[in-house]
Structure formats: C-alpha cells, structure tokens
Amino acid sequence: xxxxxxxxxxxxxxxxxRHLCLDQNSAAADGLDAVDAVLNDYATRSVFQDYRMxxxxxxxxxxNFGWLYGQPFTLTCDLRxxxxxxxxxxxxxxxxSRMHKQIxxxxxxxxxxxxxxxxxxxxxRMTVLARAREGLVSLELTLAQADCEAYALGARKIINxxxxxxxxxxxxxxxxxxxxxRLGME
Amino acid sequence: MNASDYTKMGVNKSVLVDELERKSExxxxxxxxxxxxxxxxxxxxxxxxxxxxxxxxxTKETAGQPLPLPADFATAAQTPPEVPKLPMTxxxxxARACKAEGLAALFCCPGNYxxxxxxxxxxxxxxxxxxxxxxxxxxxxxxxATGEVSATSGTEGPGFTNLISGLAxxxxxxxxxxxxxxxxSVREEDAEVAIQLMxxxxxxxxxxxxxKRLVNAHRNHEYAAYAFRQLKTGVPSPVHLNFTAEAGDxxxxxxxxxxxxxxxxxxxxxxxxxxSPAHVVKSIALLRQAARPIIVSxxxxxxxxxxDALRQFAEKTQIPVVESGAMRGQxxxxxxxxxxxxxxxxxxxxxxxxxxxxxxxxxxxYAFGPDARYIRIDPAAEDIGRNLPIEVGIVSDEKxxxxxxxxxxxxxxxxxxxxxIMAARKKFExxxxxxxxxxxxxxxxxxxxxxxxxxAEFLYRGNIPKEQTLIGSGGFGVARYTRRWLRAxxxxxxxxxxxxxxxxxxxxxxAVGAGIAVKEGHGVQAAYxxxxxxxxxxxxxxxxxxxxxxxxxxxxxPAIIIVYNNNAxxxxxxxxxxxxxxxxxxxxxxxRYDKMAEALGANGIYVTKPEEFTPALKKAYKxxxxxxxxxxxxxxxxxxxxxxxxxPPGFLGKVEPGVTSYYH
Numbered sequence: 001x002x003x004x005x006x007x008x009x010x011x012x013x014x015x016x017x018r019h020l021c022l023d024q025n026s027a028a029a030d031g032l033d034a035v036d037a038v039l040n041d042y043a044t045r046s047v048f049q050d051y052r053m054x055x056x057x058x059x060x061x062x063x064n065f066g067w068l069y070g071q072p073f074t075l076t077c078d079l080r081x082x083x084x085x086x087x088x089x090x091x092x093x094x095x096x097s098r099m100h101k102q103i104x105x106x107x108x109x110x111x112x113x114x115x116x117x118x119x120x121x122x123x124x125r126m127t128v129l130a131r132a133r134e135g136l137v138s139l140e141l142t143l144a145q146a147d148c149e150a151y152a153l154g155a156r157k158i159i160n161x162x163x164x165x166x167x168x169x170x171x172x173x174x175x176x177x178x179x180x181x182r183l184g185m186e
Numbered sequence: 187m188n189a190s191d192y193t194k195m196g197v198n199k200s201v202l203v204d205e206l207e208r209k210s211e212x213x214x215x216x217x218x219x220x221x222x223x224x225x226x227x228x229x230x231x232x233x234x235x236x237x238x239x240x241x242x243x244x245t246k247e248t249a250g251q252p253l254p255l256p257a258d259f260a261t262a263a264q265t266p267p268e269v270p271k272l273p274m275t276x277x278x279x280x281a282r283a284c285k286a287e288g289l290a291a292l293f294c295c296p297g298n299y300x301x302x303x304x305x306x307x308x309x310x311x312x313x314x315x316x317x318x319x320x321x322x323x324x325x326x327x328x329x330x331a332t333g334e335v336s337a338t339s340g341t342e343g344p345g346f347t348n349l350i351s352g353l354a355x356x357x358x359x360x361x362x363x364x365x366x367x368x369x370x371s372v373r374e375e376d377a378e379v380a381i382q383l384m385x386x387x388x389x390x391x392x393x394x395x396x397x398k399r400l401v402n403a404h405r406n407h408e409y410a411a412y413a414f415r416q417l418k419t420g421v422p423s424p425v426h427l428n429f430t431a432e433a434g435d436x437x438x439x440x441x442x443x444x445x446x447x448x449x450x451x452x453x454x455x456x457x458x459x460x461x462s463p464a465h466v467v468k469s470i471a472l473l474r475q476a477a478r479p480i481i482v483s484x485x486x487x488x489x490x491x492x493x494d495a496l497r498q499f500a501e502k503t504q505i506p507v508v509e510s511g512a513m514r515g516q517x518x519x520x521x522x523x524x525x526x527x528x529x530x531x532x533x534x535x536x537x538x539x540x541x542x543x544x545x546x547x548x549x550x551x552y553a554f555g556p557d558a559r560y561i562r563i564d565p566a567a568e569d570i571g572r573n574l575p576i577e578v579g580i581v582s583d584e585k586x587x588x589x590x591x592x593x594x595x596x597x598x599x600x601x602x603x604x605x606x607i608m609a610a611r612k613k614f615e616x617x618x619x620x621x622x623x624x625x626x627x628x629x630x631x632x633x634x635x636x637x638x639x640x641x642a643e644f645l646y647r648g649n650i651p652k653e654q655t656l657i658g659s660g661g662f663g664v665a666r667y668t669r670r671w672l673r674a675x676x677x678x679x680x681x682x683x684x685x686x687x688x689x690x691x692x693x694x695x696x697a698v699g700a701g702i703a704v705k706e707g708h709g710v711q712a713a714y715x716x717x718x719x720x721x722x723x724x725x726x727x728x729x730x731x732x733x734x735x736x737x738x739x740x741x742x743x744p745a746i747i748i749v750y751n752n753n754a755x756x757x758x759x760x761x762x763x764x765x766x767x768x769x770x771x772x773x774x775x776x777x778r779y780d781k782m783a784e785a786l787g788a789n790g791i792y793v794t795k796p797e798e799f800t801p802a803l804k805k806a807y808k809x810x811x812x813x814x815x816x817x818x819x820x821x822x823x824x825x826x827x828x829x830x831x832x833x834p835p836g837f838l839g840k841v842e843p844g845v846t847s848y849y850h
Contacts, residue, residue, distance in 0.1 A: 046575035047549060047556045068550035098831070116606050118478075119534055156557070163555050164533055167841060171529070174666075174839025175760055 032061035034148035035077045035084070038155040039063050068166055069181045075158070082146050084158045085131075086139040090169070092180060095132035099173060103130045103137060106168050110161065121161070126154055128161060139165065252739060252815055253787035267309030272441065276403025277304040277434040279444060283410035285310055287418075287450055289364070290334040290708055293321040293699060297341025298368035300434035305337075313702060315695070315737035318345050322352020323695030323731075324702070325363045330513045331656060331678050331700045332709030333489060335417045337364040343382025350389065351689050353424055357393040358687035359512040360485050360544040362422035364413060365394070371431040372401050386428040395423035403436035408446035411453040418454065421544055421566045422489050458490070458583030459565055461590050468578045469539070469561045470595050473503065476537035478603040480525060480554075482843050484850075485511035486542015486564065486584045493517065493677055495588035496541070503598040506607045508532065510543065510843035510850055512685040515674030518653075519845070523604065524611075527673075529553060529841035531610035534603070537561065542584040545686050546573040547850040553841050563587045614845075618670050621835060626796065628833060631824035634667040634750055636796045641720070641748070642671035644803050654714055656704050658721030659683045659848075660693040662756035663828055666838035668722050669846045677710045685848050691730025693723035694747065697816075698734055701743035705814075718744040718810035725751040728779055735818060739787035744810035745817075746803070749779050752823035759828040759837060776822060783818035794822040 036053045042065075043051035049066035056062065061077040074087045093100050107128050111121040121128050129140045141158045143150045169177050177183055270282045277300035285308050292305050292312045306312045315321045318340040325338035340349040346367035356363045370383040377383070387397050396416040398409055413425045438444060446453070473479050483496055493516040500507050500523050507517040508525040519526050532553035539561040546569070549556075562570050563580040570579035580587050618639070625635035646652040653675035659665060660683035674680045681700050684692055700719055702708075707715025728749045738745050758771035780790025789809055791802040799821060806817035830836025840846035 042556055045559070067556075114609075116534060160533070160555050160557065163550070166550065167533060167553050169839075171839045171841050172835070175837060177839070179760070 030148040031079050031146065031151040032059075032077055034151040035061060035063065035075075035155040038152050039065065039075070039159070042159065068163070069183065071181065073162075075155075077151065077155075079146070082143040082150075084141040084143075084151075084154050086158055086162055088136040089139050089162060089165070090137040090180070092135055092176075093132055093137045094135055099176065100130065100132050100137065102172070103165065103169075106165065107139075107161070110164070119160070119164075121157065125150065126157065128158075252742070252813070255740065268307045270304075270308055272443075273437050273439045275300060275304065275434065276400075276406045276432075276436045276438065277301045277429075278308070279403065279438055280400075280406040280410055280429075280433075281305040281308050281310065283407050283414075284337065284364075287335070287410070287414045289337055290332065291325070291328055291336045291699075291702060292339060293324040293328065293336065294318065294339035295321060295341075295345065297345040298339045298366060298429065299341075301366055301368065301429055302339050311702075311706070313698070313737075313741060315698060316733045317731070318348035319351050320692075320695030320698065320731045320734045320737075322349045322363070322365070323355065323689070323692040324699030324734075326352060326356040326359065326361045326692075327658065327681050327696035327699030328703045328708070329361050329363055329699075330359065330681050331703040332711055333491065333678070334709045335362050335364060335414070336699070337366060339366045340368075341382070342367065342369045343384050346384060346386055347389075350393075352692070352695070353390060353393045353426065355684060355687040355689045355692060356424045357395075358545065359685045360422050360489075361424065361512065362417040362489075363424045364417060365390070365424050365426045366429060367426070368429045368434065369399070369431070386426070390426045393424065394426045395421075397426040397428070399428040399430065400433035401430050403433050403438060404443055405445045406433060407444050411446065411448065411450070414450065415454045421486070421564070421569070458586050459581060461563070461580045461582035461587045465578055465580045466587075466590055466594055469580060470591070472537055472559065472561060472578060473505065473539070473595070474598065478534050478600065478606070479503075479505045479537040479539065480532070480535040481505050481507045482538060482540045482543055482552075483507050483509050483511075483517050484541065484543040484545075484843075485513070486544060487511075487516045488513055488542070488677060490542065490583050490585040492542070492585035492588050495585050495592060497521075498592045499588050499595065502592060503595050504600045504604065505539070505598070506600075506604060508843050509674070509845075510847050511545075512682050513678040513680060514682060515679035516677050518675045519673040520675060522608070525607045526844045527614050528607045528610035529844050529846065530613055531607045532841070532844065534606060539563065540574075541588070543850070544569075545850045547842065548573045551850060552843055614670075621667075621670075624834065625827075628824075628827065629796065631752075631827075632793055632796050632799055632821045633827055633833075634664040634823065636799055637664065637722070637748065637750065637821060638667040638671040640800045641668065641722075641803065642673065644800060644807075645720075646673055650807075653679060654717050655679075656681065656700055656711065656714065656717075656719045658693060658696045658700050658719065658723075660696065660721060660723045660727060661750060662690070662724050662726070663752070663837060664722060664724055664750035664823075665848070666840065666846070669840070669848070670838075672845070676713075682848050686850065691727045693721055693727045694731035694734040694738070697721040697745045697747055698737050698741070698743065701738060701745040701816075702741065705741075705743055716744070716814075718746055718807055720746045720748065722748045722750070724756060725749055725753070725773065725777065725779070726755045729773070732779060732782060733786070735783050735788050735816065736786040738816035742814045743816055744814045746806045746810060747783075747816065747818045748803075749818060749820050750823050751777065751779060751820050752825045752827065753777070754825040756828075758825055762829065772825075778820065780818055780820040783816070783820075789815060789817040791817060791819045792822065793819060 042048045051065040054062045059079045063075040065073055067073050076085045107130055111123050125144050127142050131138045131140050141154050143154050270278045281304035289310050294302055295318050322338040325336040328336045340346045353365050416425050506523045506525040533555045535554050535558050538554050538558050541563045560574055560576045561578045562576045564570050565583055567581040622635050622639040625633035645655050657672055657680045659680050704711045704719050753773050753775045755771045761767040780792045783790035793799050793802045802819050809817055827833045828837040
C-alpha cells in the first residue's frame with residue numbers, strides 16, 4: 001500500500017520515531033518508518049522542503065524532498081538489501097574519472113580513524129559508496145544491521161554525508177558546482 | 187596648521203614640505219621612458235621650474251621619487267576651515283550638519299560642486315580621485331576599515347550613475363556610507379533642458395536603507411538628521427540623498443530659515459535595542475544542551491564594537507567562534523577558540539549562534555550540517571528567520587546582547603569540541619603547506635599559492651607585528667589562495683574585498699579608502715596610524731581602477747598593490763575548450779602594470795619568478811615606510827594555473843563561514 005506523508009501530517013505524531021524500535025514484530029516497516037521519522041524531522045525544521053514519502057509493496061521506501069540549492073533529492077530505502085540510496089546526487093560525472101575517483105577517496109576517508117566519532121562512517125555499522133552510472137553519481141549506504149535504530153542512524157548519516165560531499169565539491173570542484181547547480185561563477 | 191590638517195587634505199606634511207623645499211633643485215628625473223613618452227611634460231606644468239631640470243637629468247634612475255604636487259595643495263592645507271555663518275547656502279547648511287556629525291571623510295570626483303565645495307571649505311576631509319565608482323568603493327572600504335560613516339559624491343547624471351556599482355556593493359556589505367548626488371533644478375524636471383538631468387530615486391530604491399530628494403534648502407539640516415539617524419542606528423546600510431539645485435543653492439538668511447534646527451543629541455539617540463530576558467534564557471538553554479556549539483561573528487559585531495563582549499562570552503562558555511562578514515579580525519584568528527581556520531570542523535556544529543550576520547546564507551551555503559540548530563542575534567526583528575530557519579531569535583544590538591549573555595550564561599566546557607576545532611585548524615594549515623610545496627614546482631611564472639604563503643610569512647612571521655598591516659583581500663582566482671593564508675588578529679585587519687556583491691574592479695578604490703583610514707588613523711585603525719596597507723587583486727580588477735594608482739600617489743598613501751597578472755579574466759578556464767569563446771576572456775600577455783604605476787607617480791615592481799616575490803614585497807614595504815608612497819607589484823602568473831589537470835590543485839573553491847568566505 002502506498003503511503004503519502006508530509007511534514008504537516010507527520011507533525012501530528014512527533015514522537016513516532018521514539019517508539020519505532022520497540023516494535024519488534026514489523027522490523028521491515030519500522031525501518032522505513034525510522035528513515036521517515038529522521039527525514040521528517042529535517043522537514044519539520046524546514047531544512048527540507050516539500051518532503052514526501054512513498055511506501056512501495058516490495059518493501060522499499062522512496063523519499064522526496066527539496067534541499068541544497070533548491071534541488072530535488074530522492075532517497076530510497078531498500079529493506080531487503082539494507083540499503084539507502086541518494087539517487088543521482090551529482091550529474092555529469094563519468095565512472096572512474098578524476099572527479100569520481102576523488103569523490104570515492106573522499107568517502108573512503110570518512111571512515112578514517114581521524115574522523116570525529118559523530119562524523120565518522122563506522123565500517124562496523126555501515127559502508128558507503130559513490131556509485132556512478134550513466135554519468136550520474138549516487139550515494140549508497142549499506143547497513144550492517146537491520147533494526148530501526150540502524151536505519152535511523154543510516155538516514156541521518158547519508159544526509160550528513162551528502163552535505164559534506166557538497167562541501168568538498170564546493171571547495172575543490174567549485175567550477176563543476178557552479179555549472180551543475182547554476183550557483184553563479186563569482 | 188598641524189600635521190593632521192595636512193593629512194586631512196590628503197597630503198603627508200613631511201613629504202610635502204620636503205618636496206616644496208626640493209622643488210627647484212632636487213627634482214630628479216623619472217625614468218627615461220617617461221621623458222620619451224612626454225608624460226613628464228603633461229604633469230610638470232605644475233612645477234615648471236623643476237620640469238626642465240627633471241627632463242635634463244633624465245638618465246638617472248629615481249625609483250620612488252614622487253611626481254610633483256601642485257603648490258595649491260600646500261596652499262589649501264594652510265588655509266583654515268571656514269566657520270559657517272548666516273547667510274549661508276543650503277549646501278553649507280548641509281555640510282555643517284555633516285561636520286557636526288563627525289563625517290570622517292568624503293571621497294569623490296569634481297562635481298556636485300555646491301555640496302562638495304562646502305564640505306571642503308568647512309574642514310571635512312575630502313579626497314578626490316579619477317572615477318566616481320572607485321571613490322564610492324573607497325568610501326565603502328574606509329567605513330568598513332574604521333567603523334566610521336563616510337560619504338561619496340557624484341555630480342548629476344553620469345556622476346550619479348558612476349556611483350551605482352559602489353552603492354550596490356555597499357548595500358550588499360551593509361556599509362553605512364552617505365551617497366550624495368547633485369541634480370538639476372526642479373524647474374527643469376522632465377524637460378531635457380541642457381544635460382545630465384535624471385530622476386535618481388527609482389534607480390537606487392533597492393540599494394539603500396533610506397533615500398530622499400532634497401528640494402528645499404530650509405530643510406537640509408532636518409534631512410541630514412534623517413540621514414544620520416539611518417546611518418548610525420540599526421543595521422547599517424547606505425543612504426542616498428539627491429541634491430537638487432534648489433536645495434544646494436538657495437540662501438538662508440536668518441535662524442528661522444532653518445527648519446528643525448536641533449543638535450544631534452536631540453534628533454537621534456545612542457540607545458540600542460536590548461535583548462528580551464525570555465529569549466536570552468532560551469538561547470542559553472539551547473547552548474547548554476549542545477555538544478558542539480559555535481558562534482558566527484559577522485559584520486554586526488564590528489559595527490556595534492562588540493569584540494570585547496564576544497571574547498568574554500566565548501571564553502566563559504568555551505564556545506568556539508568562526509568569523510564571516512565584510513571585515514575580519516573582531517575575533518583573532520590565533521585565539522584558542524577561533525574556528526575561522528578550521529573549515530573541516532564546521533559541519534560538526536549542533537547549535538550555531540549567528541551574531542550580526544546581516545547577509546544571510548541559505549541552507550547549504552554555510553558548512554553547518556542539517557542537524558544544526560540556529561540562534562540569531564540581530565537588531566532587525568523583521569530579518570530574523572530569513573533564509574535560515576531559527577530556533578531562537580534575539581532582537582538586539584549585538585554588543586548589548588553579548589553583554590547580557592556574558593552575565594547570564596554559566597561557565598561551560600566543550601573540551602572535545604575545542605580539540606576537534608584545533609585538529610581541523612592544524613589539518614587546514616598542513617593542507618596549505620602541502621599546497622605551497624606543490625606549487626613551488628611551477629617555475630615558469632608565479633603561482634598564487636606562492637603569493638599567499640610568502641605574503642603570510644612576511645606579515646605574520648617576520649619583523650612586522652602580526653596585527654599591524656591592514657589587508658584588502660580582493661581578487662577572484664588569486665583570492666581562492668590568498669584567503670587561505672591571510673589572517674586577522676584585530677578588528678578590521680582584513681577588509682573582505684568585494685564581499686557579497688562581487689564587484690570586479692573595486693580594489694584600487696578599496697586601497698584608497700582603507701589606505702586613508704590607516705594613514706590618518708581613523709576609528710579602529712588609530713593604533714596602526716601611518717603603517718602601510720596591502721591590497722590584493724587580479725589583473726581584470728586592476729584594469730577597471732588602475733588609474734586610481736595616481737590617486738594613491740597623489741594622496742601619498744603608503745599602499746602596496748599586488749596585481750596577480752595571469753593575462754586573463756578569472757573566468758577564462760571554464761571556456762578553455764571553446765575556441766571561439768576563449769579570446770573573449772583574455773588580455774594581451776604580460777602587461778606591465780608596474781610601468782603604468784611608475785608613470786602615475788607610484789613605484790612599480792615586476793615579478794616574474796617565484797623567488798622574486800618576497801624581495802619585491804620587502805622592497806615595496808620599505809618604500810612605503812620610508813616615503814609614504816605606493817607601489818604596484820605586478821606579479822606575472824599564468825592563466826593555465828587554474829587547470830587542475832595540468833597544474834594541480836588548480837582553481838579552488840571555498841568553505842563558508844571562515845577564512846575563505848566572502849559571499850556572506
């Protein structure tokens with residue numbers, strides 16, 4: 001059954017996320033809800049605009065929202081593969097190009113021991129990839145665990161990683177960002 | 187007359203007196219090429235006795251010898267200011283009000299004669315240059331460097347339109363500059379009588395805090411009061427006055443002719459808005475919950491002179507501070523709590539307190555992550571909540587709010603967070619060092635990384651007190667490097683270039699305004715009076731305003747101009763694979779801006795190899811100290827240095843807020 005939820009609707013049940021992990025009988029649905037609760041919190045705080053969730057029959061969830069530079073973002077959550085995917089985050093990046101390699105290196109570095117705990121991608125709990133397909137880079141996060149706490153952490157992590165990736169791109173690939181996101185050249 | 191009077195006329199007394207004494211016997215030649223080009227003949231008309239000797243001695247190298255100033259400068263400096271008395275013109279009435287308000291400086295070109303002449307006559311320091319646009323940038327930089335209100339002026343029509351870029355940039359930077367333009371008579375409105383008639387208010391309506399067309403001289407004092415109320419209260423921004431001929435020319439004969447003739451202490455208040463206790467409590471509660479709180483100190487901290495309160499609050503609560511804004515240094519970069527050079531740490535912040543952040547970023551423009559929550563302190567309630575969603579908004583003067591917060595906030599500790607900030611700072615410095623080593627390999631021209639690193643070594647780790655030298659941090663591509671190395675250790679040590687609006691070509695104008703601010707020791711520059719200043723820019727920028735090098739020389743400003751000359755607009759490399767487009771972005775190669783400077787009465791040095799840069803800088807600084815004269819260091823770069831594939835790291839981006847920021 002498809003489900004549409006919006007920030008306004010979600011705000012009517014603000015404590016939902018807190019109780020999700022107590023429900024052990026519907027782990028699959030809870031994973032999607034856990035992601036929904038995290039993203040909805042961003043929407044409630046107006047970090048995201050126009051947030052919507054669709055629950056699909058195959059156990060996946062699709063989450064749409066406007067965020068950085070007014071761009072539309074799509075996140076999917078695949079419970080079968082314990083995978084979160086920020087789809088087509090960066091266009092115009094060829095596989096194994098210099099830029100793609102640097103993006104991969106950046107993401108790999110996020111798991112380094114020198115990264116502060118609150119920012120680090122803990123390899124015991126998740127792995128992150130920059131998947132390039134047909135010139136489009138997606139950010140893929142695979143969880144080690146399937147509980148709702150892991151999904152909530154994964155959702156928060158992938159959003160923060162996307163933010164950090166954009167910071168990195170702005171610092172070292174400013175021209176690409178200007179041209180891709182029409183940010184202006186100055 | 188004292189030295190101050192001379193300097194207010196834009197003349198260094200010692201240089202002037204020396205010059206006058208030397209004039210008939212010691213004016214040695216400029217360079218041979220000057221003689222050959224006839225430039226000496228053009229300038230020498232003011233010192234005819236010296237001219238023939240100068241020309242005849244043309245073979246001797248005399249770098250640093252200023253061109254002669256007309257004797258009129260000395261005469262002006264020796265002429266006491268007038269005390270305005272009735273009867274007086276409307277222009278004099280207005281000038282009187284400006285002087286009573288302590289208007290620190292007027293930057294202009296000839297034009298708007300009634301007003302600018304009245305200001306000069308009554309002793310407001312007036313500095314003239316070659317282009318109204320540059321003079322408007324000079325006023326912007328003067329105020330950003332000092333915190334004092336300045337003015338700029340243009341004559342009706344084109345003089346006014348020339349001011350527009352400066353006005354727009356000042357508005358974006360929230361600089362309280364008084365923009366004055368004259369206009370023709372009201373009787374000629376819409377009639378195309380003669381020339382230069384133009385309606386002005388619709389042009390500036392979105393660029394100013396307040397504007398007014400003055401048509402009645404009787405009310406000039408009243409409208410000066412309106413203007414200064416706007417300039418000196420609330421969120422600073424420019425004010426535009428359109429001075430019709432009637433308002434300037436009309437004679438006022440008796441006291442009763444002057445409407446609303448109050449003293450400034452009666453027509454405006456020094457009182458500031460204070461924070462509401464409830465919002466202070468909410469803010470402190472949010473900060474106490476935070477693991478990694480951070481303060482963004484921006485433009486408003488400077489204008490409210492809140493740096494001491496900021497430091498006390500940061501130290502008591504152990505909350506790191508990162509700077510943004512139109513000028514930097516209110517929180518010193520070497521303070522243990524400074525996060526200004528820690529770009530990698532910013533995404534960790536969970537509560538962000540924005541103080542005096544007038545140019546508001548939108549989500550994603552600042553490095554703070556999606557989990558960050560915001561507190562904003564701003565004098566304008568109507569602006570709080572714009573762009574970034576906030577959890578607490580404090581409507582207050584920045585200093586007043588910080589003083590309350592110092593009192594009310596408990597001592598806190600954020601040891602792990604501060605350690606993260608420090609580690610990020612070290613990482614940033616290490617990256618810079620590695621970058622410098624990388625670009626040192628490029629020997630066929632000077633890489634901007636060499637300029638950045640070696641300038642920093644000279645300013646902060648050499649013989650000069652690190653807090654001494656004001657920097658005009660401009661440029662486009664070059665700034666992506668220099669900003670990484672430039673540091674600020676006291677209020678307004680860095681004037682942050684084309685902040686927000688991004689006007690190309692403002693920089694030599696900035697050098698004039700900031701140079702006067704330091705030379706005369708205005709406002710927060712008082713402790714650094716007379717010291718050289720340094721302004722960095724690209725060759726595209728110098729192309730717009732290079733003639734103001736003559737203004738720097740004429741005003742005997744000890745300024746060093748570093749021109750990064752890569753033969754191209756900063757935009758060229760984005761078109762590098764478009765053969766029919768590329769030439770649109772290129773200049774002739776290896777233009778000698780240094781020789782241009784020499785021709786204009788300044789000094790010039792041409793640097794073509796990395797190892798020549800530091801010696802050139804030392805020489806220019808020495809010249810500035812010893813002669814109070816400007817130098818243009820023309821640093822020959824190479825446009826291909828922006829291509830990361832050929833010359834890594836290539837063109838750089840930035841992270842905001844902090845050391846590299848200039849958008850907000």
